[in-house]
Amino acid sequence: MIAKAAPPALACWLLLAPLTPTAQAAPSPADPVFPGLGSTAYDALDYHLAFDYLADTRTVAGTAEITARTRQPLRELDLDALGLTVRQVTVDGRDAQFRTEEEKLTVHLPHRAAGGQRLTVKVEYTADPTARLPHTGWVPTATGFALAGQPNSAHTVFPCNDRPDDKARFTVDVTAPDGLLGVAGGTPAGSSRRDGRTTRTYRYRAPMATELLQVAVGDYRLNEHRGPDGLPLRDVVPPARLAAVRPALDLEYGQLEWIEQRLGPFPFESYGLLPVDTDAPDAFGFTGLETQTLTLYKPGFLTQPEPAIGSHMMHELVHSWFGDSVTPRSWSDLWLNEGHADYYGLLYRYQRGWPDGLGLTSLDDRMRAVYADGDQWRHDWGPVADPNAADLFEEQRYLGGVLVLYALRQRVGEQAFDRIERGFLARYRDGSASTADYVETASELAGQDLSGFLDAWLHGTRTPPMPGHPDWTVRPAGS
Numbered sequence: 035m036i037a038k039a040a041p042p043a044l045a046c047w048l049l050l051a052p053l054t055p056t057a058q059a060a061p062s063p064a065d066p067v068f069p070g071l072g073s074t075a076y077d078a079l080d081y082h083l084a085f086d087y088l089a090d091t092r093t094v095a096g097t098a099e100i101t102a103r104t105r106q107p108l109r110e111l112d113l114d115a116l117g118l119t120v121r122q123v124t125v126d127g128r129d130a131q132f133r134t135e136e137e138k139l140t141v142h143l144p145h146r147a148a149g150g151q152r153l154t155v156k157v158e159y160t161a162d163p164t165a166r167l168p169h170t171g172w173v174p175t176a177t178g179f180a181l182a183g184q185p186n187s188a189h190t191v192f193p194c195n196d197r198p199d200d201k202a203r204f205t206v207d208v209t210a211p212d213g214l215l216g217v218a219g220g221t222p223a224g225s226s227r228r229d230g231r232t233t234r235t236y237r238y239r240a241p242m243a244t245e246l247l248q249v250a251v252g253d254y255r256l257n258e259h260r261g262p263d264g265l266p267l268r269d270v271v272p273p274a275r276l277a278a279v280r281p282a283l284d285l286e287y288g289q290l291e292w293i294e295q296r297l298g299p300f301p302f303e304s305y306g307l308l309p310v311d312t313d314a315p316d317a318f319g320f321t322g323l324e325t326q327t328l329t330l331y332k333p334g335f336l337t338q339p340e341p342a343i344g345s346h347m348m349h350e351l352v353h354s355w356f357g358d359s360v361t362p363r364s365w366s367d368l369w370l371n372e373g374h375a376d377y378y379g380l381l382y383r384y385q386r387g388w389p390d391g392l393g394l395t396s397l398d399d400r401m402r403a404v405y406a407d408g409d410q411w412r413h414d415w416g417p418v419a420d421p422n423a424a425d426l427f428e429e430q431r432y433l434g435g436v437l438v439l440y441a442l443r444q445r446v447g448e449q450a451f452d453r454i455e456r457g458f459l460a461r462y463r464d465g466s467a468s469t470a471d472y473v474e475t476a477s478e479l480a481g482q483d484l485s486g487f488l489d490a491w492l493h494g495t496r497t498p499p500m501p502g503h504p505d506w507t508v509r510p511a512g513s
Contacts (some may be wrong), residue, residue, distance in 0.1 A: 045378055045394045057367070065197060067365035067423050068186050070137065072197030073112045076102040079152075079283055081244075083192055086209040086233075087178055087216065087251040093162060099156045110148045111155060114189035114196040115139035117167045118159040123482055125155050139193050151224015157193045172246075174331070175312040178251030180331055185365055185426065188244035198361045199466040201241035209233040210251045217270050218258075218329040219248040221303050236504040238326065239303045240315040240464050243361045248325035252311045253312035257283055263289045266304040268328070272311040275333050279309050282343060289344075293383060297352070298456055300361035301463060302327050305351075322346060324353030324375075341388040349379035355459055363468035368426060369418050369492075370472060374455075380436065401440045403507050404433045408497030413511035419469045419492040438491045444501035445487060446480040453479045 065071050084097040096118070102111070111125075116137040123132045123141050131142040141155055163172035163179040171183035171191045181191055189196040205223075208216030212230045220238035227233075250270060257269035257276065271282050286305065294300060309331045310317065323330040329350045335343060357371035384396050394400045415430040416422065418438055443451040458467070458475045469492060477484045490498045497508045 035453075051071075059090070060109070065366075067421060067426060071114060071186055071189075072106075072195050075106055075108055076111060076153075076195070078102050078195045078200050078202040080205075081192070081194065082205045082207075082394050083247075083249075084207040084209070085216070085249055085251070086231075087211070089177075089211050089214070092162070092174070094161045094163065096192060098159070098194070099154060099158065101152065101154045101469055102195075102196070104147050104149055104151050104153065106149045109143055111141045111143060111147075111153070113139040113141065113157070113193040115159075115193040116187075116190045116195060117165050117170070118161050118190070120157060120159045120193075121493075122158045123155065125153060127154075130155075137189065146248070159193070161191065173310055173318050173411055175252050175310060175317075177253045177311065178210070180199065180252070180308065180310045180330060181325065182251040182320070182323050183245040183247060183325075184323060184476070185245060185368075187316075190327045191247070191249075192244075194244045194402050196244050198243045198245060198440070199363045201243050201361065201464070201466065204238040204242050204247065205407045206236045206238075206247075206249055207233050208236070208249055208251060213253070214251055215254040215256075215270075216251045216331050217254065217308075217328075219246075219313070219326050240301070240326075240359070242326050243466075246324070246326040246358055246361075248307060248308065248328045248330060250310070254311065257306075259287075259298070261287050261305065262294060263299070265290065265300055268304055268330065268483065269304040270308045272309065272333070275309060275311070275337075279307075279333060279336040281340070282347070283307060285340060285344065285347060286351075289348055291384075293348065293355075293378060295353055296378065296452070296455075297459060301354055301459075305329075305354065307331055307336070309336050315355075322350040322351050324357055326358045328355075329353075344386060345383035345388065345390075347377045348382040349375040352378045359464060360459060360462040361466045363428060363466045363471070363507060366419060366421060367467070367469050368421060369431045369435035369438070370467065370469065372432045373439055376410070376432045377436045377439045397440065400433075401437055401500075402503070402506055404437050405497065405500055405507050408437065408508050409511045410435075410509065410513075412495055412497065417493045417495065438488070441491055441498070442476065442484070442488065444503070446482070450480045471506065 068211055076264055080101040082099040086095040123130045128144045128260050133140050163174040169187050171181055171187035173180040173182050206218040209231055210216035216234050217234035220236040223235045223237045225234040254270045256274045257271050259267045261267050267286055304327050307329050308328050319330055321335050352375040356374035411430045411434055415425040415428040418430055418434045454476045457479045473488045500506045
């Protein structure tokens with residue numbers, strides 16, 4: 035998400051510093067940014083979701099079938115849910131009593147569940163994508179909807195354990211009337227037609243966080259092509275906008291080649307763009323959003339010349355690695371997503387020779403400018419890895435995160451930095467990771483204890499000296 039020479043091969047790096055997959059750690063008791071979200075009493079293992087779009091009322095008849103494993107004995111199971119009219123709940127096929135309060139759907143289990151027990155909870159509900167809610171993951175359009183659930187709004191679309199660290203497998207059925215296309219991320223897995231309505235099924239091959247789900251219904255057509263090594267590219271585009279956005283869609287191949295040289299093979303089964311079919315300025319709060327395998331965009335953005343959009347497109351593409359394949363353990367770790375996406379987006383910009391918004395043409399110059407504002411940003415928005423809900427998506431998580439990565443590269447050198455990046459991605463692929471996990475990986479692969487150095491950059495209230503640049507200065511906060 036954004037609000038505003040090739041390295042050595044992976045195999046060589048892992049021979050220098052082999053990493054073994056790390057077991058997923060137990061979830062933290064509560065998310066520091068959104069403490070009311072989610073539950074640690076169980077793990078969601080699988081979601082089978084069905085969305086049936088009713089064009090005459092512009093509503094969605096939904097079904098969420100959630101398979102979970104309890105972490106402790108339970109008499110009730112809490113799901114996050116907001117704005118959903120729940121009609122029926124069953125547990126392992128038996129009717130279950132339930133209640134809704136604030137942003138929770140509490141299911142009374144027919145029998146006490148033991149710790150480690152598997153349960154399947156099925157919720158039938160109705161949702162209105164146009165409903166006015168305190169926050170929403172729906173993007174309503176004239177002919178349907180799309181989704182933008184980040185950070186805390188997936189549960190306005192379907193009941194779930196809405197924590198970024200509780201990843202699960204997803205299967206999605208989307209039903210739409212003739213003349214409209216229902217799509218989701220992942221891989222198409224069959225379709226059926228009945229009474230003028232078509233149901234299409236999609237499966238995500240890799241585990242996914244709830245906030246990364248993309249489902250859309252509307253007047254769309256598929257633009258299918260191939261990326262490097264035959265990677266399927268599947269864009270979902272309003273036909274009236276295809277000619278205008280095609281130059282942007284044609285950039286995907288080259289961008290994938292560029293970033294794969296730095297981060298390794300694309301981590302998912304396919305990629306594509308979804309320029310949503312609405313020009314409403316308040317349709318959703320971002321220019322682009324990295325929903326897994328199918329990135330959401332405001333369509334007007336993609337009609338601009340390449341120098342105006344290329345860095346941003348790279349930012350969203352990088353999220354496939356940092357944010358989707360490796361999700362933040364909690365929302366306080368957001369800088370791992372946004373700092374990395376901005377870092378590689380800026381590298382791409384300057385390598386292509388495109389000046390940034392300040393007229394600067396190198397990462398060194400941009401980081402010097404950001405460094406000068408370091409104390410002010412810490413004063414206004416807190417340290418890089420200590421956000422709150424109000425300042426979560428401020429520049430401190432974006433360019434402030436880039437500054438941390440730049441400082442780390444200055445400290446350890448480019449080769450060690452690249453080892454850290456790929457090693458971190460390899461270790462936590464298809465899982466979630468925290469700031470502490472990144473620090474531990476960096477120390478291990480750099481061969482030195484970086485905990486004190488990175489703690490000052492990530493959690494300190496003052497901007498530390500920049501390695502290699504003793505002449506760089508920080509303006510006092512408030513000046």
